[in-house]
Amino acid sequence: MQTESNGKRKRPKKKGSRFMRNAKGFAKQGIFGRGTHIDDDQFSYFINILDAMKAGFEDVEDRVNMANNVFEQTVDKEIHLSSNQIVSKAIESLIGFVDDAQLERFFGKFGDNLRPMCSDRFASHVLQKMLEIAFLRGLGQAAAQEQSEADAPGPAKRAKPDAAQVEEQYNLETDFSDKHREQCRNFVLRISKFMLNNLEDFVWDSCATHIMRSAILCLVGIHVPKIAFEKGGAELAKHRKLYTVPEEWHEVMKEFPQRLELWPQFVDFPYQEHSSALLGVICLSLSVVDKSMLKHFGKKILTQSLLKPNEDNGDDDDEKKESKIEIDDDNDDQGNNEKQDDNEKTEKPNSEPAVLLPKVFHYQCAVILLETLLSVAGAKLLTQLYAMLFSGRVAHLSQQQQTNFAVQRLLQHIKEVSDFESVFTELQPQTEQLLKMGYTGVVSALSGACLRLGAKQAQMIAALQSALHVTGDKEKSKLFFNCLVKLKPHELLAGDQSGFVHLHGSLIAQHILQFNKPIFLVNCILELPAEQLSQIFNTPNGSHIVDAFLQSKYIGEKSRERLIRQLDGFYVDLAITRHGSRVLDQCFKAAQEAQKLHIAKELSNKANMLKGSPFGRLIYTKYRLDTYKLSASQWQASLGQQQQKEESVGQTNKRPAKTATELFKDILTQ
Template sequence: METEINGSAMDNNKRRQKKKKKNSRFLRNAKGFAKQGIYGRGTHIDDDQYNYFINILDAMKTGFEDVEEKVNMANNVFDQTNEQEIHLASNQIVCKVLESLIGFVDAENLERFFSVFAENFRPICSDRFASHVLQKMVEIAFLRALGKDKLKNPADGDDDANGISYTPVAKRAKTEVTAINEELYNLEADFNSEHRLRCSQFVERVSKFLLNNLEDFVWDSCANHIMRTSILSLAGVHVAKVAFEKGGADMAKNRKLYTVPDEWVDVLKEFPQRLEMWPQFPDFPYQEHSSALIGIICIALRATDKQLLKHFGKKILMNAFLKVEQSEEEKKKKIEILDDEDEKSAENNSDTIAEEEANEKREEPINKIQLPKVFEYQSAVILLETLLTVAGPKLFTQLYAMLFTGRLALLAKEPLTNFAVQKLLQNIKEKDDFENVFSELVNDVEELLKIGHTGVVEALTAACLRVGAKQAQCIVSLQTALHTPASDKVKVKCFFHCMIKLKPYEVAQADNSGFVHLHGSLIVQHILRFNKPIFLVNCILETPPEQLVSIFNTPNGSHIVDAFLQSKYIGEKSREKFIRNLEGFYVDLATTKFGSRVIESCFAVAQESQKSRIVKELADKVNMLKGSPFGRLLYNKFRVETYRLSATQWKASLHANKEHKVDKLFKDIIN
């Protein structure tokens, strides 16, 4: 049971360990190849140079005490590259070092690289190693050109209108060279105005070079990445790139938005305007690199020119997405030139042929739906997901009406396209459109759960909450799918248990493990925030406390408590009963990582008498509490020692804290 409870946490640890092992293996392999006389891929460097850069990688791996130490190392390394900049940057090992440290070099070294690289843009853009250095140079030049003064306030940014977040990621207090402290250094360092101007000119120069050579670089895997970074820079969108690591969803979600010069925006607009005139434009979504480039352009236009985005998005929809992939039989058909006799016989047989075709159509299965070409290719589906995320109301409605209407049930069941349906649900805002979507999907909830496409069901429930429609019908559909209908008084009580496992009644009954499905937990949280969640509330309150504790001690299950206690549609009496049901198990929860979160949430909303009971129970088993690191935190936070010495004094301090919070809350108004 314990293994299953901690399953997701172990998976996360494995991913982190895998990344660490990958980096260690890279360095270990590099040293091993050196013994064989192989000094990295790319250009050949001599033994001394190779060992020098390997030692630098070793030093970077151990970390630095402060930023000044990083800056000194970066400048020393870049001094060693003088008059060999491109040759060294084209080597695999040196490339990684330069890319990792270039954000910390002084103005003189960076400008030297600007000059040398500018004279050799074409070969560098296609070099599989030097191109990484150039890409990083564009990013650093972008940050130094703008500085922290140009960073837009997240509250004023383009944040939540279309589901794109420009909020900075939480700062990590680490000593390694990370994208976070690199960004802070380049934004806050005191560079002179001349250096900032040269950085601005470099971003514009690289972007114009790529623009003028679009035909050569759109399908080039190396140059395409530089182009994407340049386009985002021109739009003022920054996504931190860590050396030799892929971006991933987290980076895309935590981008920042900056105010950029008008000249940059003018250069940016030329990219979509030129590309849409190409005869190959309809084929762009169906090739990996060109599709990714189009997606980045859409994200950039979302931040700079929504009108141009609407035009560009409609062009993609009409010219590319609505194509229908021809079957093999259709491709084999040939147009034949008929002579007079053939034409006469063709006319005589036309009625017979038409009748045969009509019979064939009748024999075809009714549920056979021909999908647009966009749903046949992964690269095109990913571009569609991007477009759904950034599209304005009019373009979004067009995408929904032309691509999804009448096909949603089929698309939701396909492995390739169900994520596009999730994006549609996550971004839909019009109530009428959502009701149509709901009616198409509601009858297929059970099948979606059965085939494992639980993300679609979660997105559907979240949309019911966000749009404020079809909430009662959503609960009924989930009851039906999990075989816990309201008409069966025994089965209906197990709805919560089935929901957190996303298994039908018959299967869930045999599952006594502490496993909580991620999407099951999220669906429960959404329902608890519905306008009328009383049915699920009663299910939870009737669940045995032992079972609740097992659920709340998991990472997915612990968040259900937050939704229950914070929902504005759950009454005070239900919250009190919920907290009271956990009595006798407070210590069991307090001594675990996720359970301690639950106790904190309960304590925050509990009445004074209930708070006293919580602390009393913890005080009675203080040895168990202090035996866990999580328990010790609660021991100090709830002042359990004070309670043990004097319950009256503890209550007095509780009142004092409450009054202090009220004074702090109204301080500005009073002043």
């Protein structure tokens, strides 16, 4: 079966290198960036600045010095330079590191020219970045709500903080004066109110609408960094954090939806890119500050906009589609006739689908808004969204490139078991077809919902067995795990000798291992040859299957011990790779004392091989294998002391109540 290549949304590529090449190429023709004109010397200066920034800085102090030096060159030319394509990139990238006087100077200059700056395609980026920096400096570290241990990135994941984190940390922790912080808060409020008072002009403005969305997020305390050369979206959403803001800001934010829903154009907002994105940001913000207003606002979007029929189809087409749906509810003979029609449709790929879809599913920007609404909606609104938009259409929507992500989002957030069972009934017969088409994310979301809601778990396993063609034969059924991690049916598996593990195959396996009765998959894993098992676990996606196996509360101690013993002889192979060393670490933690000694012996016997790999050296040091070589009993005693120390530290760090970040996470997933 195919991978999900034809069902993925393409991630935006980083444009920094291409931008610089193009800028230097145009400079040879005498074109020094778009927007306002700058001379050759100014262009060369700012291009050199961008090159230096691309090369990186050893520490924050170097970046601060460069930022202040560059901003000294903009005195009395702030507006003119910010409106040039090249210069705006440099200013946007450095403005987070300038001192208070430099930033306040830009506040004043832009504040006197707000309307043209909001609509300028280059200066608007600088203004948006200024809003973010003012937000961070105005609130400070005290307003940052705590990050839970589960959400905090571990040292192994990222050796250094990225650009967004460095900038955020600098602006939160630097000791700015109270006066400067007050001016920053006033700037955020001023820009937000200016946006509110000019809604009619800026909702449709491709530049100003970005500033408006940033302002709304700032008013509720949500920080999503804006980084030059990078687009927003999923890649930057991982940085999203919540801050405590003044109550006054919340009241200003609530005026945006209150005004917009009174507009006659409101019904068309989801079908235009900028206004649709604005509604999404408002829904996200309301989920933080006012759930009852979110329920009202979301219901209005649903009933007035999303339920609109698709006006692009003619009346005759609509009547045909409606008649086809009615046939499905009639007697068996008519049902058989419809099946024949469906078979004919598969032979004619250009024929129209038999399902009548609301207008929302014909516009990508509207579908993305729907996904946002699904992710923040409460239980009642979510049920309404399902009943009015998805019920009876889930199977069809799950097989379309533009709408299968909305089905995934529905499955990830659906709350009522009865609603989920209806969705499952529609999707279960389509499991094999979804895998063939490459829409594997839907199947993964379906198994995740089975786990989260504790429903239809046995049926999910049966559907996957049938889709992968491993039912009805004892030998085939043993290959269920192999087929699952590659998401390939039994007959295609024989020709695949690669170590590839499909991301969604791994996720589905992890879900099943945490089901109430995962014994079938457990036995399939334990019956695999150790060599094949270690090859699967030694991959980025496969390594996490071990975590689910060892941590599942429905897998017995004997099965865990058997898995750890089964990998004997392959621990060195695991230890010398990035992902394999993670697996070894998990196995060692879960092993009994005797098995730990056995693993240590296996590793120490090939110490030179371990030391030849950076990951192996870490394992060698972490488990004190040099001590083991000298004395196994002394090593065992020191290991016990280390374990007691780690347990005592863990108990000290335990928090009795939910952190603010966890609370925020709950809000966003309602």
